[in-house]
Amino acid sequence: MQHVTPTHQRPxxxxxxxxxxxxxxxxxxxxxxxxxxxxxxxxQPVIEYANVWADDQGASxxxxxxxxxxxxKSYAPPAAPxxxxxxxxxVESIAYAVLPPGYVGTWHHAPGPQWVITLKGQWSVxxxxxxxxxxxxGQMQFNADANAKPRPGDERIGHISRTVGDEPNxxxxxxxxxxxxxxxxACAY
Numbered sequence: 603m604q605h606v607t608p609t610h611q612r613p614x615x616x617x618x619x620x621x622x623x624x625x626x627x628x629x630x631x632x633x634x635x636x637x638x639x640x641x642x643x644x645x646q647p648v649i650e651y652a653n654v655w656a657d658d659q660g661a662s663x664x665x666x667x668x669x670x671x672x673x674x675k676s677y678a679p680p681a682a683p684x685x686x687x688x689x690x691x692x693v694e695s696i697a698y699a700v701l702p703p704g705y706v707g708t709w710h711h712a713p714g715p716q717w718v719i720t721l722k723g724q725w726s727v728x729x730x731x732x733x734x735x736x737x738x739x740g741q742m743q744f745n746a747d748a749n750a751k752p753r754p755g756d757e758r759i760g761h762i763s764r765t766v767g768d769e770p771n772x773x774x775x776x777x778x779x780x781x782x783x784x785x786x787x788a789c790a791y
Contacts, residue, residue: 643674646685652735652743653789654727654761656711660751662729662760667744667789692782701725701763701771711760712745715790716777719743723771727761736766746790 649669656662672685694714701723709730719742726736727743730750737743750760765771 643683646670646672646674651791652737652741653791654712654729654735654743654745654747655786655788655790656747656750656760660749660753660759661731661756662711662747662750663731663788664727664729664733664735665788667791669791692778694777694779697775697777699773699775701765701773703765703768703770705763705765705771707763709758709760709762711747711750714748714777714780715782715786716745716775717742717791718745719774719776721772721774723769724766725771725773726764726766728764729761730756730758744791746786749786 651667651669653665653667654662655665669687672687674683674685676683677686705725720737720739722739724736724738726734728734729747730753735743745761747760752759
C-alpha cells in the first residue's frame with residue numbers, strides 16, 4: 603500500500619512521457635553543438651541514483667548505483683543522437699505526489715517497480731536494515747522492494763517515508779510495468 607497522497611494523476615501522454623524522460627535522463631543532451639556525429643560515440647555520462655530494494659529474506663536496503671547500458675541514438679529522428687534509457691513501452695503510469703510537512707508514513711513496500719524523482723523539498727526513506735536515504739530536488743530513487751516481507755523477530759516491511767524540513771516534498775512517480783527489465787536486486791532499474 604502506497605502511503606503518499608497523489609495530488610494529480612494523468613494518463614500517460616506524449617507530453618507526460620517527454621517530461622518524465624527529461625527527468626530520468628532519457629534525453630540527456632551531450633553537446634551544446636548543433637551537430638553530434640553518430641560515428642563518434644562519446645562515453646556515456648554518469649547518471650547516479652539510489653535504489654531501495656529487498657533481499658531474498660525480505661529485508662530492505664539502500665544501494666547507490668549508476669545507470670549503464672543506455673543506447674546512443676536519435677530519440678526523435680532526424681534529431682541528433684543522445685543517450686536513451688527506459689522505453690516508454692515499459693511505463694505503466696505516471697503520478698505526482700506531495701508529502702506535506704511533518705509527514706511520517708508507515709512501514710510499507712512499493713506497489714511495484716517505480717522511479718521516484720524529487721522535484722521540490724526533501725524526504726527520507728528508512729529501510730529495515732537501518733539505512734536512511736535523504737533526497738532533495740533533482741535526485742532520483744528506484745524502488746524495488748515490492749518483495750519485502752516480515753522476518754522472524756522483525757515485522758517491518760519495506761520502508762518508511764518522511765518529509766525532511768518544513769516544506770512539502772513534491773515527487774514525480776513513474777511506475778514501470780511488472781515485466782520491465784532489471785527491476786530487482788541491489789542496482790535494479
